[in-house]
Amino acid sequence: MELFSEMAKHDYEQMVFCADESTGLKAVIVIHDTTLGPALGGCRMWNYASESDAIVDALRLARGMTYKAAVAGLNLGGGKTVVFGDPKVAKSEGLFRSLGRFIQGLNGRYITAEDVGTSVQDMDIVHMETDFVTGTTRSDGSSGNPSPVTALGVFRGLQATAKVALGSDDLSGKTVAIQGLGSVGYNLAKMLHKAGAQLIVTDINEESLRKAVAELNAKVVRPSEIFDQRCDIFAPCALGAIINDDTIERLHCAAIAGAANNQLAEDRHGDLLYEKGIVYAPDYVINAAGLINVAEELRGYNETRAMKKVEEIYDIMLRIYDVSRESQIGPHRAANQMAENRIAQMKQVRSTYLRNGKDALQGN
Ligand code: NAD
Secondary structure (H helix, E strand, O other), X not given: OOHHHHHHHOOOOXXXXXXXXXXXXXXXXXXXXXXXXXXXXXXEEEOOOOHHHHHHHHHHHHHHHHHHHHHOOOOOEEEEEEEEOOOOOOOXXXXXXXXXXXXXXXXXXXXXXXXXXXXXXXXXXXXXXXXXXXXXXXXXXXXXXXXXXXXXXXXXXXXXXXXXXXXXXXXXXXXXXXXXXXXXXHHHHHHHHHOOOEEEEEOOOHHHHHHHHXXXXXXXXXXXXXXXXXXXXXXXXXXXXXXXXXXXXXXEXXXXXXXXXXXXXXXXXXXXXXXXXXXXXXXXXXXXXXXXXXXXHOOOOOHHHHHHHHHOHHHHHHHHHHHXXXXXXXXXXXXXXXXXXXXXXXXXXXXXXXXXXXXXXXXX
């Protein structure tokens, strides 16, 4: 793998390889872009098939965080840590403390958090060596479990999407099909039920389904049938890459708005949705509330302020749909454009400031 050419493809700033034989730590920290602020992004631990798979994943995820923070209006950049190893067997206090020391060495350019394969408890250990970590246990002044907050952000984004796709953000009497009733999906289902929506749900967990029938009067379908449901909005809250060549033809909905990451198998599937007139809520925008909440920790957590910022997802989604309509591009592309424009503008502001400083020094 040609590392520098990989970095050059999307303007990556920095990669840090962390190795500590004594604890077994092997990790890579990728900092994509710090134009808007320090790079924030979770720490993923996974048994990758190869080191290059792990690096490619870290690069992809770090860049995704830059876009997510930029569109959410946060003064943060994008980064990611990938720890090589099986989270079931390779975790230890030493490993996470060692990682914490590497993160501390970056002196705030990168801030970590829990992610797939790591837990709040692991982040508490990282915290013993560095303050540049968020999402530690609540007693430490953290923002706590992100899932209910993510669900609230998705609910607000779904309302904005309904306004554009159905002509009103009033969800009473509307049908929403939810794929996945996990930590986010079930909380979202509760909010939709309260708002008067009819629910069609699926999951591989029978217990969640039974609960949804009893508590939310939901109609249950098999996992393979969720794409064929006639509904107003489809809310993917389980897996990635579920909008693909196989599923796209089966959808009978006016819009897609859900929490799952990387819903589009490829960008061209977003274009196909746009051509078909199905309004697609870009996943990294509608599911950004967890990040917004965690970012609040950096300022000293204040729940009211955090929730106000989460509510803004509604307006951000509407702006994206405006850009999509005006530029005649899919909302997934409109969101990317908004992120890139914001970063480019801030780069310009900085270079103007530097130029002014230089001019002053030269007496111009
Ligand atoms: P979760 O693991 O709690 O829930 C996922 C649910 O999907 C589970 O109930 C699982 O049984 C179900 N599921 C798995 N395979 C399925 C299938 N084939 N068909 C139907 N259901 C299936 O995860 P979560 O925290 O609720 O996150 C859901 C999605 O949202 C994920 O893609 C996650 O990356 C994304 N997301 C979550 C957060 C957050 O704050 N938790 C933030 C941003 C994005």
